[in-house]
Amino acid sequence: MTTIALVAHDQKKDALVAWAKTHEAALQRHTLYATGTTGGRLQAETNLTITALKSGPLGGDAQLGAMIAEGKLPVLIFFIDPLSAMPHDVDVKSLIRLAILYDTLLAVNEETAAAVIASLPAT
Structure with a gap:
C-alpha cells in the first residue's frame, strides 16, 4: 500500500x-490524501476513501509538502492548469520543489498519472 496525494487546480478538478x-x-488499494476542495469532490463523486487536508491556499499544499519532507508521501498526483494564474503560486511552487528535492513520484497530467498508478505494487 502506497500513500498518494491527489491535488488539482480549479480548472482541472473535473479532469x-x-x-x-x-x-x-x-x-x-492505496492510502489517499487530497487537499480540501479536491478531496471533497473525490469523496462525493467516487467510492474512494480520502483523507482531506486543508484547501491548497489555506495550508493544504504546505501539509503535503511537510509529508514529503518527512518521507511520508512517496507519490504526488497534481493536475496543474498551465493556463490559469494561481493566487497561491508560491505554495504550489514550494510543493513542486519539495517533490523534486525529495525524489517524489510526481505526475502533473493524466497520462503520467496513469503510468505512475500502473507502476505501483498492488498490495
Missing part, C-alpha cells in the same frame, strides 16, 4: 475526478 473514476480500482 482529476474523471481520472480517479477511471482508476478507482487501482486507487482503492
Whole structure:
C-alpha cells in the first residue's frame, strides 16, 4: 500500500475526478490524501476513501509538502492548469520543489498519472 496525494487546480478538478473514476480500482488499494476542495469532490463523486487536508491556499499544499519532507508521501498526483494564474503560486511552487528535492513520484497530467498508478505494487 502506497500513500498518494491527489491535488488539482480549479480548472482541472473535473479532469482529476474523471481520472480517479477511471482508476478507482487501482486507487482503492492505496492510502489517499487530497487537499480540501479536491478531496471533497473525490469523496462525493467516487467510492474512494480520502483523507482531506486543508484547501491548497489555506495550508493544504504546505501539509503535503511537510509529508514529503518527512518521507511520508512517496507519490504526488497534481493536475496543474498551465493556463490559469494561481493566487497561491508560491505554495504550489514550494510543493513542486519539495517533490523534486525529495525524489517524489510526481505526475502533473493524466497520462503520467496513469503510468505512475500502473507502476505501483498492488498490495
